[in-house]
Amino acid sequence: MYVVIEGIDTAGKSTQLELLKEKLPHAIFTKEPGGTSLGLKLRTMALNGEAKSKIAEMFLFMADRAEHIEEVIKKYKNNTIISDRSMISGIAYASALNIDQLIELNLIATNNTLPSHVILLELTPNELKFRLSQKENDSIELRGIDYLINIQNRMKETIKRLNINHIIIDASLKIEEIEKEIEDFINAE
Ligand SMILES: Nc1ncnc2c1ncn2[C@@H]1O[C@H](COP(=O)(O)OP(=O)(O)OP(=O)(O)O)[C@@H](O)[C@H]1O
Ligand SMILES: Cc1cn([C@H]2C[C@H](O)[C@@H](COP(=O)(O)O)O2)c(=O)[nH]c1=O
DSSP: OEEEEEOSTTSSHHHHHHHHHHHOTTSEEEETTTSSHHHHHHHHHHHTTOOSSHHHHHHHHHHHHHHHIIIIITTTTTSOEEEEOOHHHHHHHOTTSOHHHHHHHHHHHTTTOOOSEEEEEEOOHHHHHHHHHTSOOOTTGGGOHHHHHHHHHHHHHHHHHHTOOEEEEETTSOHHHHHHHHHHHHHTO
């Protein structure tokens, strides 16, 4: 089982992942970007805003993804893997290209490996605004509310196009309510 938790910045992914770690002590927990040693270097480069070209930035994330698929997802394919982000973020955030081109490129990076379960935590613009105001923002978060809500719409569109088994959860629900929805979804099959 290859489960991914998706959502724009501050959607509550880390909060839910911590709860899952307690419930699934034998699962492999991983993340994009930065789930491998090469990935950690690529993550720093990508998030520091070093790349002036949007395409260069996209390829930094894509290089991270290719290494992550090879070194984590394929290696542990017989285990339950839970990943913080995936190619869905890759496609949604790389808004310099269209979704069809991005799907094609990402399927090359992932060697056609798709998640078996996608959990998307969906934020309202007001809740996003509040949560961003409560933290120091990185270079991507500084792009603002409209930018991030557009990315969230692209995430939904990507999931639809890839036709992946998924659930969309209202990220403004109580933490325990979200936890229960995630548990039911993972245990459903
Ligand atoms: N259901 C919830 N209701 C209210 N606040 C929440 C909820 N879930 C998480 N939060 C709060 O929202 C903030 C962002 O949560 P979290 O770090 O889990 O998000 P994230 O998706 O991992 O963010 P990022 O992608 O930026 O790392 C934290 O302050 C967290 O306590
Ligand atoms: C995979 C991926 C991520 N991003 C962005 C999304 C976030 O702003 C950061 C990652 O930070 P997190 O705290 O680990 O969630 O990177 C992106 O722009 N492109 C991608 O492919």
